[in-house]
Amino acid sequence: MDRLTPLSKPDPVVTLDEVKANLRITHSEEDVLLARLIASATASLDGRDGALGRALMPQRWRLERDQFCYGIEMPLPPLLSVQAVRYLDAAGIEWDLDLTDVVIVGTDPAVLRARTIWPTVLAEPGAVAIEFTAGYLQVPEPIRTAIIRSVGSLYVNREAAAGAAALDFSGLDPYRQWAFG
Incomplete structure (x- = not known):
């Protein structure tokens, strides 16, 4: 969820x-x-x-998900930028994903995809967190x-x-x- x-x-x-x-x-x-x-x-x-x-004016949000999926449709378009993608690995250790490993397709709607494959995450609610800025300029x-x-x-x-x-x-x-x- x-x-x-x-x-x-x-x-x-x-x-x-x-x-x-x-x-x-x-x-x-x-x-x-x-x-x-x-x-x-x-x-x-x-x-x-x-x-x-x-999002109407630019504003920062945090999206928490239970897991990665092939394409993550970002809420509250238009997407302006992604500041961080964090996840809990299978051992429960938090990691920051290198943003060069993430591809943003579109802005309204925008979809996040991994350049290769997403890492394996802990089976726990909120194991993936994406901080982003959305809104119209x-x-x-x-x-x-x-x-x-x-x-x-x-x-x-x-x-x-x-x-x-x-x-x-x-x-x-x-x-x-x-x-x-």
Whole structure:
């Protein structure tokens, strides 16, 4: 079973100034509220728990697996880089795999493959750990626009009992990852 753990917190996808300009707000009295709404709308889309199943801004993650396989499809595309591949050998000793022994095929999706064969690992959960950075260098405008639009809707409808209903991410299906695991 694969497990994902965040190792860093990404920068915001949209800025407070962009949201305020969209809402035509010139004062700073509601900056704290708007920052919370930006974080909420972004979290609805971003990362392991987001609706898109991808990393929006560059962020580091750790993928733990029970074993190597021929091709390891990396979660949270687009993949930017792999920092480390660690594993427990049959004796339970942790090793760092030389990254020159790893081939990355593609970015969205990306698949990790061994140049020759993967090493034998201990039969234990989390015996393989891959640290990687994923996210867009420039977030596609439809995603940024959806976040700004949703923040506006949440701001205008903040008294509504079903605030989550104000999130409108229609039109983002081309960016959605439909499965992980």
